[in-house]
Amino acid sequence: MLGRRGSWKLRVGLTICAVFAVVAVLAPFLVHHPNRSGPDGLQPPSLHHLFGTTDIGQDVFKQVLAGTTGSVTIGVVAGALTVALSMLFGVGGAFLGGLWDDAGSLLSNVFLVLPGLPLLIIVTDYVDSRSVLVIALVIAIVSWAGAARVLRSQTLSVRSRDYVDAARVAGESRWRLMLREILPNLMPIIASQFVFGALGAILAEAGLSFLGLGAANGASWGSILFFAQNAQAITLGAWWWFVPPGLCIAILGAALGLINFSIDERINPRLRAAAQAPRRGGKR
Amino acid sequence: MSAPLLSIDDLTVEYRTARPVRAVDHVSIEIAPGEIFGLAGESGCGKSTLAYAVTRLLQPPAEIVGGAIRWTPDGADPLDVLGLDGRELRAFRWSEISMVFQGAMNALNPVHTVRSQIEDVFVDHRSGLSRTERRARAEELLATVGIDPRHLTSYPHELSGGMRQRVMIAIALALRPRLIVMDEPTTALDVVVQRTILDEIDRLRSELGFAVLFITHDLGLLLEISDRVGIMLSGRLVEQGSSRQIQDAPRHDYTQHLLRSFPSLRGDMPATGTRYVDREPERRPS
Amino acid sequence: MTTLEVRHLTKDYRSHRGHGAALRAVDDFSVRVTAGETVALVGESGSGKSTVAKMAVRLVTPTAGEVLLDGVAPARGGRADKRYRSRVQMVFQDPFSSLNPSLPIAYQLARPLRIHGVVRSAAEEERELLRLMEAVNLSPAKEVLRKYPHELSGGQRQRVAIARALAPRPEVLIADEPVSMLDVSIRLEILQLLDDLKRENDLAVLYITHDLATARHFSSRIVVMRRGRVVERGRSDDVILTPVHPYTQLLVRAAPDPASGPFAVDLQRYERHPEVTLGALDPDLDTWPEDAHWARDWRDDDADRSLVEELTGLAAASR
Ligand SMILES: Nc1ncnc2c1ncn2[C@@H]1O[C@H](COP(=O)(O)OP(=O)(O)OP(=O)(O)O)[C@@H](O)[C@H]1O
Ligand SMILES: Nc1ncnc2c1ncn2[C@@H]1O[C@H](COP(=O)(O)OP(=O)(O)OP(=O)(O)O)[C@@H](O)[C@H]1O
Ligand SMILES: [Mg+2]
Ligand SMILES: [Mg+2]
Numbered sequence: 001m002l003g004r005r006g007s008w009k010l011r012v013g014l015t016i017c018a019v020f021a022v023v024a025v026l027a028p029f030l031v032h033h034p035n036r037s038g039p040d041g042l043q044p045p046s047l048h049h050l051f052g053t054t055d056i057g058q059d060v061f062k063q064v065l066a067g068t069t070g071s072v073t074i075g076v077v078a079g080a081l082t083v084a085l086s087m088l089f090g091v092g093g094a095f096l097g098g099l100w101d102d103a104g105s106l107l108s109n110v111f112l113v114l115p116g117l118p119l120l121i122i123v124t125d126y127v128d129s130r131s132v133l134v135i136a137l138v139i140a141i142v143s144w145a146g147a148a149r150v151l152r153s154q155t156l157s158v159r160s161r162d163y164v165d166a167a168r169v170a171g172e173s174r175w176r177l178m179l180r181e182i183l184p185n186l187m188p189i190i191a192s193q194f195v196f197g198a199l200g201a202i203l204a205e206a207g208l209s210f211l212g213l214g215a216a217n218g219a220s221w222g223s224i225l226f227f228a229q230n231a232q233a234i235t236l237g238a239w240w241w242f243v244p245p246g247l248c249i250a251i252l253g254a255a256l257g258l259i260n261f262s263i264d265e266r267i268n269p270r271l272r273a274a275a276q277a278p279r280r281g282g283k284r
Numbered sequence: 285m286s287a288p289l290l291s292i293d294d295l296t297v298e299y300r301t302a303r304p305v306r307a308v309d310h311v312s313i314e315i316a317p318g319e320i321f322g323l324a325g326e327s328g329c330g331k332s333t334l335a336y337a338v339t340r341l342l343q344p345p346a347e348i349v350g351g352a353i354r355w356t357p358d359g360a361d362p363l364d365v366l367g368l369d370g371r372e373l374r375a376f377r378w379s380e381i382s383m384v385f386q387g388a389m390n391a392l393n394p395v396h397t398v399r400s401q402i403e404d405v406f407v408d409h410r411s412g413l414s415r416t417e418r419r420a421r422a423e424e425l426l427a428t429v430g431i432d433p434r435h436l437t438s439y440p441h442e443l444s445g446g447m448r449q450r451v452m453i454a455i456a457l458a459l460r461p462r463l464i465v466m467d468e469p470t471t472a473l474d475v476v477v478q479r480t481i482l483d484e485i486d487r488l489r490s491e492l493g494f495a496v497l498f499i500t501h502d503l504g505l506l507l508e509i510s511d512r513v514g515i516m517l518s519g520r521l522v523e524q525g526s527s528r529q530i531q532d533a534p535r536h537d538y539t540q541h542l543l544r545s546f547p548s549l550r551g552d553m554p555a556t557g558t559r560y561v562d563r564e565p566e567r568r569p570s
Numbered sequence: 571m572t573t574l575e576v577r578h579l580t581k582d583y584r585s586h587r588g589h590g591a592a593l594r595a596v597d598d599f600s601v602r603v604t605a606g607e608t609v610a611l612v613g614e615s616g617s618g619k620s621t622v623a624k625m626a627v628r629l630v631t632p633t634a635g636e637v638l639l640d641g642v643a644p645a646r647g648g649r650a651d652k653r654y655r656s657r658v659q660m661v662f663q664d665p666f667s668s669l670n671p672s673l674p675i676a677y678q679l680a681r682p683l684r685i686h687g688v689v690r691s692a693a694e695e696e697r698e699l700l701r702l703m704e705a706v707n708l709s710p711a712k713e714v715l716r717k718y719p720h721e722l723s724g725g726q727r728q729r730v731a732i733a734r735a736l737a738p739r740p741e742v743l744i745a746d747e748p749v750s751m752l753d754v755s756i757r758l759e760i761l762q763l764l765d766d767l768k769r770e771n772d773l774a775v776l777y778i779t780h781d782l783a784t785a786r787h788f789s790s791r792i793v794v795m796r797r798g799r800v801v802e803r804g805r806s807d808d809v810i811l812t813p814v815h816p817y818t819q820l821l822v823r824a825a826p827d828p829a830s831g832p833f834a835v836d837l838q839r840y841e842r843h844p845e846v847t848l849g850a851l852d853p854d855l856d857t858w859p860e861d862a863h864w865a866r867d868w869r870d871d872d873a874d875r876s877l878v879e880e881l882t883g884l885a886a887a888s889r
Contacts, residue, residue, distance in 0.1 A: 163669055167670065170655070170682040171681075171738070180673070185671070185672055326756070327729075328726050332724065389663070442583065443616075445663045468724065472750065476614070477614065501754065503754065508828075547754075547784060548827055549786065549830065550811060551830050559756075
């Protein structure tokens, strides 16, 4: 199925994400003390300091590398948690029905109408520990509801397909129905929700950090931006301080977006290219 | 016969899988404006593949390895269908040519109502109809295929198989194309409804002058409604001719076999269950 | 010897918006299918045939009525369902949606074999799969088994669906338009296969179809449905050769039959056939002789008014 039109998006997206992932994993071993200050404040990029230095002489390149670890971790953890929660309430609700479904729907509806950003700000302000994992958890809790709703309706739609009924008539157990007949056909959506959740979390964390509510001690791209803003990097003309982390966010965001697009493209024509044809450009 | 509207010339299509399948093998067909061309043949012989090729809906691993398809509406310059791209292709499909898929029962979007799916066709193709006009047309189309307008607000799973098939026929008629490709459109319809719809299509055809490529296994029906008929067997078009001629003087073994196998409703049962063995590929050097 | 009986089945579908009257898809439907026999269910599109089929395999819960296997209502619950389905199988109407797009054919056929313990070893499974493929005339078997549904033509999918239903060696088969996408030659071959199973293994078949000719030739009795109700039932030859109810007459008249002369509609046919019972109520399965010819009385039934008018017009035109 590869090699179709549009798969360049997937390839580019995956490559960029892979690069960031590698950096995120290796950074803790390569960079020690990213926040150690040095004698040369506000130096523009040079061979010695690839991305220049901050006002107190910290190496921006090292900070960005270290920040990659933080931001990517937040993305992955929050994405995974979003998927886990939305599967629990969305897929679980649709499949088990009854009380569980009602409770799940109610809960996700409540979370849906709660305004996300203010809630995030309040909760992060409230929790004491500002570790990367806690931030990711908070972001996931605030943002799983939409995904759960989508997943629930998709599960219902897949569950009502004839082939699920056919598998039931063949004698499959509930668990197997769920794991072999329904879940695989939800995989593209789940993958896309993971990607979307990760993207949202990275952006949300950048926003939080920028407001000073992010992970402690500059462990993410957002917090670099926060310190840059505090030191008035823009008025000082220290572009090297905020452009690299900003670009990183934009590039990783775009890459995740590309992956999401290509998954979407794949969900629709999925084995039913012909059947979908009259609905080209239609809604789905 | 007038100049053909659609001419398929020596078309060959292969599925490039581990062991390539030649689904359409040097097939040539011409369809004149306003004509009904019937296509029958063994299950799996490539009829749907041919239909997909004509509507340019083939997806990899299918590949057109040879031949041409030309489209010549009322004396205009011939259009190379296989060369169409992007916008041209979009305009060509559905407003010039439309299709009822074999899997039509399964082709409706499960999360939208029948009404929105019919109206979408007008929206997607900038028909310039107002909202009320679209509604009226949607109702009119459903009436054409004999479905109660109260089903406009139904979702596909609330309709029976035959009703879903009829909705797809209605959608194919929506934009009044010049050619409608119908791939086994009536498998889930009882004969009464089937006949009503075919009469209706025939009436619309004489009014609007569109042509139909009709694929079915129901040979009796095919011979009755078609002007000309083609018979396919493992990718090849083994015979084509007027309905009369196919019915009275079938030339190919397989055509004779099909006609012989047809059970008569009020007559006797023919000798049943004999498998037709296609000997031609062995004889031909491949 | 297995008998499937459905008694007084009724199914109401609430309209999704919650308002408006519920739709009665099936209205007091009863039929009995005994081992070694095929009963054909024919009728108008949307008359409730598939709903009956789904109630019979317990996918849809009837609003009223019951499904009996050998005279007893099977228990509810996962285990009981599984046991029931090792005996009662179904072929779905639409082969384009009843096969899972993301699983290869071999898997979808092997599962019922394993679930119901038909095979015990991998070698046995392989042999059984090939046997099934041969039975439904799908070749080359090994290759088709490796394919995914979207790589098969409509008729090929339909044959896979039939093979899947036959895999657990059921005692009752409910086949919802199982051969609608097959050419005549293969169609007859498959029906012949079911016929053989019927004779040799005492299979009971409920054959839902729009193809009246095969309904007549492959089943002992025909039940005609319209708008959720049975309008005529009896031995196949009786129903097809001397149809009494106006709807059955319309059906027979509309069916292509180049080999015979035109069919003459005749609203008064029942008068010349005293063996036909007209009734307003469905006959009771317990007391009603299986083979008797019954038709619903249409003479003062509002639902059939337009039908009668149409038929009167046709009769006048042909005179
Ligand atoms: N995506 C695919 N990959 C590989 N082979 C395919 C694919 N689609 C179809 N085929 C094969 O191509 C052949 C022709 O298929 P096609 O669907 O055109 O048959 P058909 O004449 O429409 O048959 P039917 O009457 O059963 O619908 C079949 O043998 C089928 O197995
Ligand atoms: N889930 C549902 N919700 C609401 N209405 C339904 C549902 N399923 C079926 N119906 C309605 O029940 C009626 C009977 O449907 P059914 O599928 O049983 O017909 P059928 O006899 O199988 O027709 P066909 O020959 O066209 O397949 C139809 O009017 C249909 O609209
Ligand atoms: Mg086909
Ligand atoms: Mg049906």
